[in-house]
Amino acid sequence: MNSQRIKELAYTVGFDLCGICSPEVIPEARERYYRWLELEYHAEMGYLAKDPIRRSDPSLLLDGARSVIMLGLNYYQPNSAETPMGYGRVARYARGKDYHKVVAKKTKEMIGLISDELGDRQVTPSPDDNDDSAESSGRAESELGDSASAMAGPDGTGTGEENGSRSRKEDVIPQQAAGHRNTRYPLGHREFRWFVDYGPMLERAYAEKAGLGYIGRNGLLISRQFGSWIFLSEIITSLELTADDPRAIKHGTCGTCKKCMEACPTGAIVEDRVVDSSKCISYLTIERPSQVPDDLAAKIGDRIFGCDVCQEVCPHNYQRQKMTKHEQFLSGGVGEFVDTRKVLAMQTREDFLALTAGTPLTRTRLEGMKRNAEIIQRSRRSNSLL
Numbered sequence: 001m002n003s004q005r006i007k008e009l010a011y012t013v014g015f016d017l018c019g020i021c022s023p024e025v026i027p028e029a030r031e032r033y034y035r036w037l038e039l040e041y042h043a044e045m046g047y048l049a050k051d052p053i054r055r056s057d058p059s060l061l062l063d064g065a066r067s068v069i070m071l072g073l074n075y076y077q078p079n080s081a082e083t084p085m086g087y088g089r090v091a092r093y094a095r096g097k098d099y100h101k102v103v104a105k106k107t108k109e110m111i112g113l114i115s116d117e118l119g120d121r122q123v124t125p126s127p128d129d130n131d132d133s134a135e136s137s138g139r140a141e142s143e144l145g146d147s148a149s150a151m152a153g154p155d156g157t158g159t160g161e162e163n164g165s166r167s168r169k170e171d172v173i174p175q176q177a178a179g180h181r182n183t184r185y186p187l188g189h190r191e192f193r194w195f196v197d198y199g200p201m202l203e204r205a206y207a208e209k210a211g212l213g214y215i216g217r218n219g220l221l222i223s224r225q226f227g228s229w230i231f232l233s234e235i236i237t238s239l240e241l242t243a244d245d246p247r248a249i250k251h252g253t254c255g256t257c258k259k260c261m262e263a264c265p266t267g268a269i270v271e272d273r274v275v276d277s278s279k280c281i282s283y284l285t286i287e288r289p290s291q292v293p294d295d296l297a298a299k300i301g302d303r304i305f306g307c308d309v310c311q312e313v314c315p316h317n318y319q320r321q322k323m324t325k326h327e328q329f330l331s332g333g334v335g336e337f338v339d340t341r342k343v344l345a346m347q348t349r350e351d352f353l354a355l356t357a358g359t360p361l362t363r364t365r366l367e368g369m370k371r372n373a374e375i376i377q378r379s380r381r382s383n384s385l386l
């Protein structure tokens, strides 16, 4: 199978972008990542510092890795002009169904198609073949032959290998995995391992290497076709594929522009392409486990989950953003606004899940969501006093 066919299959399952690169270490990306850790810009996201050598070397993630297939999905959708009184705004990427599940499902579907064409696909159904949820289709060898392949959070909480929380699928697969590997697959057949978001991969650096875009001053991967409004996922494989030449596609540059750095409400873009997580509103509203210091809380404004400012001001995005064609990012989630009064009235985990189940917002847990709602209400009150 050649690279062209891989891309056709990616577009068949609905990916918007696909590029290929080799799995070797990218020295500059590794160096930047080590420095970022040294400066403690990962804040309390301890999983990012757990095994830096492995996290910056995809060839350690799969024996015999030859290629990395980088994939992108456009999630862009416009904002309404005003946030209604008493509501908090949700960043675009989190308004619909949990993207981990949506992207994971497509990624696995793609491995299934590749395996079919190579004649590798399992004919014997695995026990969870009837379950069509993204995390447990168990169809491709990557999942059956490698118990730690599924990184997407099965319950919408963003669990994965790094967070130490094992998925339901991972509980089921190990014994089967040994059996499949030894009895059903001939020696030398192709292997795949896939990740989305929480996997131990420097996704943006490999996406750039595979020609999907360039890394802007805001640290985001900006593609020629969709700007930066894209999710990334990847398949590491033992297939030998021709790599893309990233220089062949002109994605643009930042030139002298610094709009994202200037517009960031908290000054979190501390250098060109370097984000200090401890200041980033995305971190403060989603990942930070404890209370937000007052000086930073005062800059969160109406944002209840995530932040889009450094993408909204990017001139590349004005020109390139296109409405997503993926319905799952537009419906089936919490939408653009969350009522802070409703959040503050929630008493139990069940109340919280009634609003957030199956969406990225479960990540904050009830306590985090309440903290964010309080910050928004406080900021409304102090603004109305001005």
Ligand code: B12
Pocket (backbone or CB within 6 Å): 026, 028, 029, 030, 032, 033, 036, 045, 048, 091, 092, 093, 196, 197, 198, 199, 200, 201, 202, 203, 204, 205, 215, 218, 219, 220, 221, 222, 228, 229, 230, 231, 232, 233, 273, 274, 275, 277, 280, 282, 283, 287, 305, 306, 307, 308, 310
């Ligand atoms: C931890 C994390 C965060 C943290 C830290 C952010 C950060 N900048 O690192 C927080 C919580 C703050 C965060 C916020 C957001 N995140 Co986030 N996050 C991640 C995660 C899980 C790891 C990132 C990481 O490893 N950071 C460490 C730094 C050092 O590495 P890096 O960001 O990859 O940067 C590398 C490149 O910039 C490269 N590089 C830079 N310049 C150059 C030059 C050369 C020559 C080379 C070779 C390399 C190179 O070197 C760096 C080190 O390798 C990734 C998924 C993943 N597995 O990669 C998603 C991811 C980066 N996040 C994503 C998104 C969507 C967001 C938000 C937009 C969400 C929101 N709306 O609130 C914001 C954006 C904030 C921002 N401006 O970066 C997307 C980005 C997609 C894209 N188009 O780029 C990702 C890829 C998830 C996904 N699978 O789609 N995130």
Ligand code: SF4
Pocket (backbone or CB within 6 Å): 218, 263, 264, 265, 266, 267, 268, 269, 275, 279, 280, 281, 282, 307, 308, 309, 310, 311
């Ligand atoms: S997501 Fe918001 S807070 Fe974080 S770097 Fe971008 S503009 Fe700054």
Ligand code: SF4
Pocket (backbone or CB within 6 Å): 216, 217, 218, 219, 253, 254, 257, 258, 259, 260, 261, 310, 313, 314, 315, 316
């Ligand atoms: S806003 Fe300007 S500096 Fe920032 S990423 Fe976009 S083009 Fe680059």
